[in-house]
Amino acid sequence: MKKDDFRQYNLADTVIGHIDKALNNIFCPQTAYRAYPAEQVGEDSLSAEQKKKAAGLMRVNHAGEMAAQALYHGQALIARDPTLKDKLQQASDEEVDHLNWCRTRLQELGEQPSKLDPLWYVGSFAIGMAAGAVGDRWNLGFLAETEYQVVSHLEGHLQNLPEEDKRSRAIVEQMKTDELGHAHLAEDLGAAKLPNVVKSGMKLTSKVMTGLSEKI
Template sequence: MNKPFRQTTVADNIIGELDRALNNIFCKQTSLRPFPADNTTGDAAPLSSDQKRQAASLMRVNHAGEMAAQALYQGQSLTARDPSLADKLKNASMEEADHLNWCRNRLEELDERPSLFDPIWYAGSFAIGMAAGIAGDRWNLGFLAETEKQVVRHLDSHLERLPENDERSRAIVEQMKVDEQGHADLAEDLGAAELPQAVNKVMKLTSKVMTSVAEKI
């Protein structure tokens, strides 16, 4: 005899999101796509101690950013009003999960750890993502588009700062940049609203605080 179908409850969703958060913050996940660094022949020359520290600090920032992106997409998808938009956000979140894993792998290669503030980045971004979704789908998409544009600029600056001979880190950042630009383009194609300049400035300030802290701690 078949068991009756049980609908998902609010408690189920809360437990699921908590489990996802703990896994993202503390556990290494399996990437769905190949590790971009494996497409290189290795670093052009051994990294000096200073170069390793520089690369590790930048990859720690990228890892923190991807931790925030995971939470942001989850919050946005939970409050999106259009089910098809929620699905697109979840698909984009899967690419961001790859980024998170790639950055974590590279940090391990460089004998470094992620930011100690990762739980804070996750919690704050999840709340922001939910708020963006509650504001409405066009604003949700507008927030996503602006976030990804800022991330692309941020990754460009990292490509300038990474050691030239750090081919493995550079390969990861290059692929992340391609994906993030794709997410921004998708959001605009789906009808993203243009955010007020005041909101853009607050987003830039928040990003600056996170990157400055994550680079060191």
């Protein structure tokens, strides 16, 4: 047995681990766990205007997945129930797929992710920790509401994406399915229902993020 097997990880180790994870998520492509949804979808000819429209929406999706990664990491760090930590990690792994799919599609469209991604990550990590600090049921409630709002955004993107952009549509459709599954999982685990004022605040924050990310 190796000496490192007996090491007890302390708070500093945890903090360093999360910083490393944050830097990797923001600046480096990660390994996807599942196949790229657009892999078997042909690339239709898109006009410059259609590419610009699709890229703006996929940049928003990438920023949202960056925020989701940070949110899950912050929630998992504070969560009290070991089972909940495992479920949050599982959902986080699926969000890694989403992050990579959106990044890949942006590259195909000749565009880059939002320059504000580091800001979205830091802010969402803090929100995730705050949600976890008030208790696991509220933590799950915040998670469920976040995912339902994401599903609503993705439905809007499916309406606004160019009809010819089948590759982006395949990605968004799979993301929508996954996000809805995360919301149902949170409810099954005992999510509390959030007050309307909190839901409204979340929608306002999301509106600011999506508005900026589409352009910057």
